[in-house]
Amino acid sequence: MYDDADECETQTGLGDFEFERKFLLRDLPVEAAGDPTPTLIVQAYVFADDGFAVRVRISGPAGELDLDSAPSDLAQALTESDDAMGTLGVKGPANAGTRYEAERAIDPLVAGSIAARSSALIAKVRYSMWMGEDGWIVDRFLADNAPLLVGEVERARPVTDLAIPDFCVTEVSEDPRFGNEYLAHHPFPTWAAQFADEYRILGPGFMHTLGENRFGVE
Numbered sequence: 001m002y003d004d005a006d007e008c009e010t011q012t013g014l015g016d017f018e019f020e021r022k023f024l025l026r027d028l029p030v031e032a033a034g035d036p037t038p039t040l041i042v043q044a045y046v047f048a049d050d051g052f053a054v055r056v057r058i059s060g061p062a063g064e065l066d067l068d069s070a071p072s073d074l075a076q077a078l079t080e081s082d083d084a085m086g087t088l089g090v091k092g093p094a095n096a097g098t099r100y101e102a103e104r105a106i107d108p109l110v111a112g113s114i115a116a117r118s119s120a121l122i123a124k125v126r127y128s129m130w131m132g133e134d135g136w137i138v139d140r141f142l143a144d145n146a147p148l149l150v151g152e153v154e155r156a157r158p159v160t161d162l163a164i165p166d167f168c169v170t171e172v173s174e175d176p177r178f179g180n181e182y183l184a185h186h187p188f189p190t191w192a193a194q195f196a197d198e199y200r201i202l203g204p205g206f207m208h209t210l211g212e213n214r215f216g217v218e
Contacts, residue, residue, distance in 0.1 A: 016102040021159045021207065022178060023168035025138065025149040032127035032138040032151075038062045039126045041139075042075040044118035048181035051093025055181070056118075058111040060084035062125050071123035071143050072116045079112035086111025091181070096209055097159055097173050120184040132163045144187035150178060160211035170204040 040062040047054040060081040065074065078084045086108035092100035115121060123142040128135065134153045141148040151168060153159055164171075172178040177191065206213050 016100060018099050018101045018154060019097060019156070019158045020099070020152050020154040021097050021162060021171065021173045021210075023151045023164070024170050024172050024178070025151050025167055026169050027167065028127070028140060028149060029129070029138060029151075029165070029167045031129040031131065032136075035127040035129060038128075040065060040067070040074060040078065041122075041124050041126055042071050042078065042112075042115050043122040043180060043184070044075075044115040045120040045122075045181050045184045046114075046118070048120065048185065051091075051176060051179075053089075053091045053179075053181040055089040055091065056106075056111050056114045057087045057089065058084055058108055058115055059087075059126075060108075067123075067125065067142055071121040072118070074123050074142075075112045075115035075121070079109050079116075081108075084108040084112065094174065094176070094179070097207065120181075122180045122184050131165050134163070136165075141183070141188065144189070145183050146189075148183070148188040158210060161214065162210070163214040163216065164206065166216055170199065171206045173207055 039059050041057060041059040044056045045053055046056060058075055058078045060078045060083050065077055067074070069077070086106045087103050088106045088111070089101055089103040121143075122145065124139045124145075125142065127138045127140070129138070130136070134155070136151055136153050138149060138151045141150070150172070153162065176182055177186070177195070
């Protein structure tokens with residue numbers, strides 16, 4: 001439903017800014033599980049500090065690949081796919097659902113070779129679906145970050161007046177710990193218990209600076 005080329009085109013058309021909101025999920029939604037062509041993504045973080053990051057990504061069909069393999073092995077396997085795509089991305093810190101991201105296509109063989117040799121890696125399977133008026137993606141993290149599930153909705157303009165599906169546990173758009181560059185160095189299981197304690201005390205939270213949140217999809 002979506003691919004890296006679509007994301008690049010959308011973002012560059014708006015001066016290299018992305019507008020998205022992110023949510024922690026408890027389970028993989030049925031709608032996402034029904035995606036017939038999920039995408040495997042392996043990302044290497046060449047630099048990450050204080051919200052700024054330089055990322056190399058290789059992606060392609062999840063297909064019959066052994067998703068229990070190490071991320072570096074998955075990156076290498078993707079280089080053998082005729083449908084693999086490589087990108088180089090530069091990101092700035094997120095602020096109220098907006099983030100600078102310049103992303104350009106690069107040779108997937110180069111992207112996969114860099115990822116296969118990197119230590120700060122993220123591997124995930126991405127599912128796409130429509131919920132109401134919005135296209136959503138769900139990232140199921142693999143390897144060191146399993147079993148983390150994050151849902152995202154992205155628009156060509158700020159994501160206002162959002163219908164939030166019931167499968168969203170809490171919003172993490174402004175929690176830098178859920179940024180991929182952070183997860184590459186601090187895997188989710190190493191701080192999941194701390195986050196669970198915070199959730200028990202504070203409960204779910206959602207941004208209230210982007211219009212009206214509507215819970216449930218019409």
